[in-house]
Amino acid sequence: xxxxxxxxxxxxxxxxxxxxxxxxxxxxxxxxxxxxxxxxxxxxxxxxxxxxxxxxxxxxxxxxxxxxxxxxxxxxxxxxxxxxxxxxxxxxxxxxxxxxxxxxxxxxxxxxxxxxxxxxxxxxxxxxxxxxxxxxxxxxxxxxxxxxxxxxxxxxxxxxxxxxxxxxxxxxxxxxxxxxxxxxxxxxxxxxxxxxxxxxxxxxxxxxxxxxxxxxxxxxxxxxxxxxxxxxx
Amino acid sequence: xxxxxxxxxxxxxxxxxxxxxxxxxxxxxxxxxxxxxxxxxxxxxxxxxxxxxxxxxxxxxxxxxxxxxxxxxxxxxxxxxxxxxxxxxxxxxxxxxxxxxxxxxxxxxxxxxxxxxxxxxxxxxxxxxxxxxxxxxxxxxxxxxxxxxxxxxxxxxxxxxxxxxxxxxxxxxxxxxxxxxxxxxxxxxxxxxxxxxxxxxxxxxxxxxxxxxxxxxxxxxxxxxxxxxxxxxxxxxxxxxxxxxxxxxxxxxxxxxxxxxxxxxxxxxxxxxxxxxxxxxxxxxxxxxxxxxxxxxxxxxxxxxxxxxxxxxxxxxxxxxxxxxxxxxxxxxxx
Numbered sequence: 001x002x003x004x005x006x007x008x009x010x011x012x013x014x015x016x017x018x019x020x021x022x023x024x025x026x027x028x029x030x031x032x033x034x035x036x037x038x039x040x041x042x043x044x045x046x047x048x049x050x051x052x053x054x055x056x057x058x059x060x061x062x063x064x065x066x067x068x069x070x071x072x073x074x075x076x077x078x079x080x081x082x083x084x085x086x087x088x089x090x091x092x093x094x095x096x097x098x099x100x101x102x103x104x105x106x107x108x109x110x111x112x113x114x115x116x117x118x119x120x121x122x123x124x125x126x127x128x129x130x131x132x133x134x135x136x137x138x139x140x141x142x143x144x145x146x147x148x149x150x151x152x153x154x155x156x157x158x159x160x161x162x163x164x165x166x167x168x169x170x171x172x173x174x175x176x177x178x179x180x181x182x183x184x185x186x187x188x189x190x191x192x193x194x195x196x197x198x199x200x201x202x203x204x205x206x207x208x209x210x211x212x213x214x215x216x217x218x219x220x221x222x223x224x225x226x227x228x229x230x231x232x233x
Numbered sequence: 234x235x236x237x238x239x240x241x242x243x244x245x246x247x248x249x250x251x252x253x254x255x256x257x258x259x260x261x262x263x264x265x266x267x268x269x270x271x272x273x274x275x276x277x278x279x280x281x282x283x284x285x286x287x288x289x290x291x292x293x294x295x296x297x298x299x300x301x302x303x304x305x306x307x308x309x310x311x312x313x314x315x316x317x318x319x320x321x322x323x324x325x326x327x328x329x330x331x332x333x334x335x336x337x338x339x340x341x342x343x344x345x346x347x348x349x350x351x352x353x354x355x356x357x358x359x360x361x362x363x364x365x366x367x368x369x370x371x372x373x374x375x376x377x378x379x380x381x382x383x384x385x386x387x388x389x390x391x392x393x394x395x396x397x398x399x400x401x402x403x404x405x406x407x408x409x410x411x412x413x414x415x416x417x418x419x420x421x422x423x424x425x426x427x428x429x430x431x432x433x434x435x436x437x438x439x440x441x442x443x444x445x446x447x448x449x450x451x452x453x454x455x456x457x458x459x460x461x462x463x464x465x466x467x468x469x470x471x472x473x474x475x476x477x478x479x480x481x482x483x484x485x486x487x488x489x490x491x492x493x494x495x496x497x498x499x500x501x502x503x504x505x506x507x508x509x510x511x512x513x514x515x516x517x518x519x520x521x522x523x524x525x526x527x528x529x530x531x532x533x534x535x536x537x538x539x540x541x542x543x544x545x546x547x548x549x550x551x552x553x554x555x556x557x558x559x560x561x562x563x564x565x566x567x568x
Contacts, residue, residue: 014507033497034504041501044414045509054508192468225465 008078009061017075021066028062077174148213149220150184157182157206171201178202181217186224195221262373266560267380269302269399273415275386277405278488278520279303281530283383284312285546288537289553290379291344298337298377300348302395303385304360307350313340314533321349325371326364333371342538346377360391369398388422397427401556403484403517406502408495413502420483424456424510427481433473437463456510478511486552487519495519518552520545 010017013027034041035054042051064070157167168175180188181198189195199217203210270283280303287299301309301322310317320329320336330336337346360368372380382399384392396402402423406416425445428434434441443451444459453459456478464471487499499516506514521544529539537546 012508014504030500031504034501039501039505040408040410040413040498041505043410043417045417045505191464191471193464193471196468 009065009074010078012057012061013065017078024062024065028058028066031058147220148208148216150182150217153202153206153208153213153217154182156208160206162206167202167205170205171198173198173201184220184224186221189221192218192221263377264373264375264380265378266401267372267382267399268401268403268556269382269384269396270403270405271384271392271396271419272405272412273386273388273419274407274412277407277412279386279405280309280312280383282403282405282486282488282520282549283309283381284535285537285549286553286556287313287345287347287379287381288342288535289549290381290557291342293553293557294344295378295557296344296376297379297381298346298348298375299381299383300372301350302382302392303350304391305350306385309383310338310347310349311533312530312535313342313345313347314535315340315347315349318349323350326360326368333368333375337375350383365391365394388419390426393419393423393426396423397430401484401560403486404514405486405488406499407489408487408498413498416502420506420510420512423483424478424481424512428474428477431473431477434463434470434477436467437470437474440466460511479513482513482515484515484517484556486517489522490519491522517555518548520548 010019013024013031015023015027019027032055033039035046035051035058037048037051039051046054064074157164164175164178167173167178171178176188177190177198179185181195181202196214196218199214200210202208203213268286270279270286272279280301283299287297291297299309299313301307303309304322307317307321315338318336318338320338322333322336324330325333325336333348336348338349339346382395384395396419404416404419406412425441428441429438429445440451440453440459440462444453444456444462451462453462460471460474460478463474485499485502487495490496496519499519503514503516506512523540523543523545526536526540526543526545529536536543537549540546
């Protein structure tokens with residue numbers, strides 16, 4: 001289901017990423033049959049150009065997933081995608097107790113224990129390799145009160161001597177998204193829900209105050225969006 | 234108006250805002266599960282499938298009441314070989330009888346009773362939301378393990394609400410364009426009604442209403458367009474929308490199958506619905522077209538009794554078993 005612009009080839013064929021070649025082929029045939037020109041199943045729902053568009057997407061998906069090398073390459077980029085499985089499970093298993101929804105927007109639901117922990121860690125970061133002198137603490141405290149921007153996140157990360165590669169690995173967020181967040185290249189960011197999820201993970205990883213950071217960063221993102229839409233008018 | 238249906242109309246407790254609100258006291262619910270059979274078009278076998286599922290469930294030693302909710306066009310009693318009874322649902326709705334239990338008629342089959350539908354459409358049209366609340370409360374307290382709702386044709390608001398209120402919503406369809414068109418219309422109506430009555434989505438009701446009007450100016454044509462707009466307007470509501478959509482999992486039965494390609498129509502409908510609506514339809518089975526069976530139906534004989542060895546009867550048994558096991562797997566505590 002294309003609930004965000006980037007629905008994966010797996011989602012398109014409605015299969016799991018570990019589907020066998022036979023399963024991929026069967027799913028492809030099924031999808032093709034469903035959207036072909038004479039299919040009863042699209043009657044009254046889609047016009048022929050919409051159905052065609054879907055067939056094209058299905059063909060592309062199959063061309064990649066049926067080709068071992070192309071599939072490997074796609075999987076590499078797919079696996080570093082933001083929450084592809086979370087988005088999928090969200091639709092598939094709404095009743096699962098460890099609902100992925102919690103992961104995506106955990107800032108609103110972080111248990112009090114956890115958030116107070118974060119605040120303390122802000123004062124004395126737990127990362128063993130970081131050396132923060134006593135006199136730097138007040139400065140960090142003021143960070144909590146001010147507006148968080150992309151460059152400030154970057155600054156905080158650099159202060160912790162935390163390389164972006166490590167952040168990629170720890171958060172499983174694509175490099176391009178991390179760079180876009182830090183550089184406030186808003187146009188390159190995915191839907192806000194995902195950005196929210198990213199920020200939660202970044203804040204957790206860098207031990208930054210999640211609530212304030214997310215609130216002010218999303219505000220900046222929102223302001224930018226508003227300015228974009230008024231520009232385009 | 235009845236004394237028991239009156240009382241302060243709190244907009245939040247008003248059933249019309251939340252068709253999923255069950256009885257206020259959960260323990261008062263005697264009924265274990267409600268299955269609703271709908272599908273938009275008339276003549277696709279809703280009553281027939283309702284009555285045969287009811288019979289199959291009754292044979293599993295479950296106490297079943299089949300309820301004709303085709304308000305104004307009741308004929309479930311006919312498919313079960315019962316004459317139209319003295320008291321029907323219409324009498325309860327209009328208040329002629331206080332107790333819905335008085336409308337329960339035995340069918341002669343062990344474990345299986347029926348409540349016949351209203352015969353005059355006037356009653357149905359006047360069904361207010363407080364009457365609906367009273368009706369649902371009464372349903373839940375019936376002495377039965379399972380209720381089977383046989384819904385009327387069309388996408389009227391009552392029909393959709395009955396469908397959404399059920400624990401298991403089954404859509405019946407023939408492999409024919411007109412039937413498919415109506416089934417999609419039915420799914421769409423139920424889908425939007427479900428979203429429109431979800432309190433957590435209140436902030437985006439205007440968008441949902443826009444989407445319900447197919448020719449809106451915002452270019453919202455498909456549910457994924459709606460999701461995009463909702464998400465842009467309010468990411469939190471976007472997530473709630475996703476949850477609601479994920480919870481909407483209608484079942485599908487294809488009726489009057491004559492060829493293998495007809496069977497595959499069901500798979501295609503499932504595929505298309507997943508990509509178009511983002512919903513997971515559970516294609517639970519199909520019923521073959523068997524001439525002698527359809528002749529039995531013409532003679533008002535329940536085919537589950539007349540032709541217990543027919544392929545249709547076997548399919549019905551399989552479907553019933555599947556749903557029965559699924560239900561008891563999910564809610565063991567409901568007992």
